[in-house]
Amino acid sequence: EVQLVESGGNLVQPGGSLRLSCAASGFTFDDYAMHWVRQAPGKGLEWVSGISWNSGSIGYADSVKGRFTITRDNAKNSLYLQMNSLRAEDTALYYCAKGITFGGVIINDAFDIWGQGTLVTVSS
Amino acid sequence: IVMTQSPDSLAVSLGERATINCKSSQSLLYRSHNKNYLAWYQQKPGHPPKLLIYWASTRESGVPDRFSGSGSGTDFTLTISSLQAEDVAVYYCQQYYGTPPYTFGQGTKLEIK
Numbered sequence: 001e002v003q004l005v006e007s008g009g010n011l012v013q014p015g016g017s018l019r020l021s022c023a024a025s026g027f028t029f030d031d032y033a034m035h036w037v038r039q040a041p042g043k044g045l046e047w048v049s050g051i052s053w054n055s056g057s058i059g060y061a062d063s064v065k066g067r068f069t070i071t072r073d074n075a076k077n078s079l080y081l082q083m084n085s086l087r088a089e090d091t092a093l094y095y096c097a098k099g100i101t102f103g104g105v106i107i108n109d110a111f112d113i114w115g116q117g118t119l120v121t122v123s124s
Numbered sequence: 125i126v127m128t129q130s131p132d133s134l135a136v137s138l139g140e141r142a143t144i145n146c147k148s149s150q151s152l153l154y155r156s157h158n159k160n161y162l163a164w165y166q167q168k169p170g171h172p173p174k175l176l177i178y179w180a181s182t183r184e185s186g187v188p189d190r191f192s193g194s195g196s197g198t199d200f201t202l203t204i205s206s207l208q209a210e211d212v213a214v215y216y217c218q219q220y221y222g223t224p225p226y227t228f229g230q231g232t233k234l235e236i237k
Contacts (some may be wrong), residue, residue: 044230050226107224108223110175112184114135114173
């Protein structure tokens with residue numbers, strides 16, 4: 001079964017840091033680009049970041065650029081999001097999502113598999 | 125690229141057609157590939173989004189054929205030909221053209237009339 005399982009979400013103070021993880025199974029992880037998408041409580045979807053199969057192509061939303069870093073470990077079938085200088089507006093459910101295009105070279109892609117999400121709350 | 129959906133909410137009777145529109149602030153058509161970089165997702169309460177349509181009109185495997193996508197350039201439509209009770213959800217369009225960011229529309233809430 002194709003599956004993505006996020007972890008690492010927590011309550012953190014403004015200015016703090018957090019590292020999210022996404023464990024992939026059921027497909028060849030290094031054949032696809034991967035992404036993080038977030039959803040603030042009661043709000044819509046916001047693409048956060050994406051990474052190609054070999055980390056050669058990486059992109060960020062303007063709202064997180066310079067504060068968040070996306071990485072992947074293909075040997076561990078895992079995706080990560082290091083989040084620094086967190087703000088109240090970063091409070092959201094963070095989803096890990098798989099790009100649909102085989103090869104994983106491009107990050108401009110639709111997302112065919114999603115995890116259940118991990119909740120990040122930034123509050124004092 | 126700004127994505128604008130209309131309407132924000134929609135109530136349709138069971139068995140009737142539901143139509144959701146999505147407009148992009150610039151063309152999503154990559155002419156050399158003749159593909160529109162536009163996807164549609166369905167999200168039910170408490171669940172992650174589910175991919176319905178990509179390349180503007182290609183139905184994802186397992187998606188019922190009552191769901192269809194159309195349009196090109198800047199104007200796109202998701203049509204549900206005969207609304208079923210299980211189609212109640214929020215629907216999002218998303219552009220994935222060129223360089224980031226890959227933006228979503230604000231969402232359209234679909235309910236039963």
